[in-house]
Amino acid sequence: MDIYSITLRAMLMRMKAPFTTSFGTEWDKHFILVEVRDKEGFNGWGESVAMKEPLYNEETVGTNWLMLKEMLIPLLWKNPIKHPGEITPLFRPIRRNNMAKSALEGALWDLYAKRNNQSLSSLLGGNRREIEVGISLGIETSLDILLSKVEQYVGEGYKRIKIKIKPGWDLHVVEAVRNKFPDIKLMADANSAYTLADTERLGQLDRFNLMMIEQPLAHDDIIDHASLQKRLKTPICLDESIHSLEDARKAIEMGSCGIINIKVGRVGGLTEARRIHDYCVEKEIPVWCGGMLESGIGRAHNVAITTLPGFTLPGDTAASSRYWERDLIEPEVTVTNGVIHVPEKAGIGYEPNRELIEQFTLYSETFRAS
Numbered sequence: 624m625d626i627y628s629i630t631l632r633a634m635l636m637r638m639k640a641p642f643t644t645s646f647g648t649e650w651d652k653h654f655i656l657v658e659v660r661d662k663e664g665f666n667g668w669g670e671s672v673a674m675k676e677p678l679y680n681e682e683t684v685g686t687n688w689l690m691l692k693e694m695l696i697p698l699l700w701k702n703p704i705k706h707p708g709e710i711t712p713l714f715r716p717i718r719r720n721n722m723a724k725s726a727l728e729g730a731l732w733d734l735y736a737k738r739n740n741q742s743l744s745s746l747l748g749g750n751r752r753e754i755e756v757g758i759s760l761g762i763e764t765s766l767d768i769l770l771s772k773v774e775q776y777v778g779e780g781y782k783r784i785k786i787k788i789k790p791g792w793d794l795h796v797v798e799a800v801r802n803k804f805p806d807i808k809l810m811a812d813a814n815s816a817y818t819l820a821d822t823e824r825l826g827q828l829d830r831f832n833l834m835m836i837e838q839p840l841a842h843d844d845i846i847d848h849a850s851l852q853k854r855l856k857t858p859i860c861l862d863e864s865i866h867s868l869e870d871a872r873k874a875i876e877m878g879s880c881g882i883i884n885i886k887v888g889r890v891g892g893l894t895e896a897r898r899i900h901d902y903c904v905e906k907e908i909p910v911w912c913g914g915m916l917e918s919g920i921g922r923a924h925n926v927a928i929t930t931l932p933g934f935t936l937p938g939d940t941a942a943s944s945r946y947w948e949r950d951l952i953e954p955e956v957t958v959t960n961g962v963i964h965v966p967e968k969a970g971i972g973y974e975p976n977r978e979l980i981e982q983f984t985l986y987s988e989t990f991r992a993s
């Protein structure tokens with residue numbers, strides 16, 4: 624892959640509404656876009672899902688910018704690659720910084736797919752032309768507002784509803800949603816808001832027939848989730864705890880979870896996401912694709928990975944209009960009755976809107992092989 628230049632863009636997009644979880648609220652979304660150009664004029668796009676503050680994991684926009692500029696891009700210049708699958712082993716000596724790695728790796732996968740006139744989904748081995756998706760709702764200012772949003776999205780046909788919980792916004796909230804919507808596929812994401820001391824309280828969620836409880840305990844835990852899973856009927860789904868195939872192997876061997884939320888950025892890129900997917904298929908552990916409030920660039924990568932056969936549960940890849948007045952891609956990601964039609968064009972399959980990208984760019988820097 625004859626890379627000519629790599630451009631980093633620090634982006635700022637205001638979401639339609641604040642999104643609140645147990646660890647904080649996102650409204651002004653800061654993130655990095657990566658554009659890789661080759662000498663023949665092809666380009667590939669990736670998105671870092673790191674947030675402005677290290678509240679979801681230890682990475683931020685600032686750490687990602689530094690790691691890309693000082694470590695990852697120079698490493699790529701020194702070690703030209705022929706296939707994007709070489710990026711993960713090339714970057715392995717650099718500890719963690721998965722979201723920084725994933726943003727560059729994703730851009731290279733998109734570039735490679737375009738050079739070969741192949742859709743990213745088919746290049747990854749995905750065989751589905753339609754994917755079923757769910758929607759993730761934040762912690763709202765009132766139960767009535769949450770219930771009205773659930774009603775709206777159930778009406779739009781989303782295949783599963785994910786709500787956020789935390790101490791003080793949990794049992795009564797899940798009960799109210801379940802009472803009003805007795806038959807919907809419903810799950811709860813705690814974003815590490817509980818400890819083993821809350822085992823009895825979390826056990827009370829078993830009566831609501833949830834698909835799963837996502838990441839109830841600490842963001843870096845596997846062993847306590849194994850203890851908790853023994854006490855819960857509802858499957859635990861791990862998100863923040865899983866950074867690699869090794870973490871997935873340990874969690875499954877320990878019995879820490881029955882389901883895994885695969886987020887491309889959290890695990891370091893599409894190659895590792897596919898390895899985790901393949902391992903979970905072998906171990907009969909269902910997976911789904913989580914979201915990080917991405918713009919259309921990251922959303923497009925999520926659509927592509929979700930076409931792999933083991934993504935059997937509806938993920939978080941909602942329509943662009945869920946978060947954005949105008950998204951950075953054309954066409955935008957649309958959802959019809961809970962289904963996304965997977966684009967078959969080369970690469971990520973959606974065209975970046977350069978004018979809009981420039982409009983939301985705070986600053987950028989372009990690097991060329993010296």
Ligand SMILES: O=C(O)CCC(=O)C1=CC=C[C@@H](O)[C@@H]1C(=O)O
Pocket residue numbers: 644679758759812814862913914915916917939940941
């Ligand atoms: O992108 C989406 O729609 C999913 C949003 C979502 O649920 C999350 C985004 C980012 C971190 C968390 O708050 C949460 C999650 O843990 O899945």
Ligand SMILES: [Mg+2]
Pocket residue numbers: 812814837838862863884913
């Ligand atoms: Mg989560």
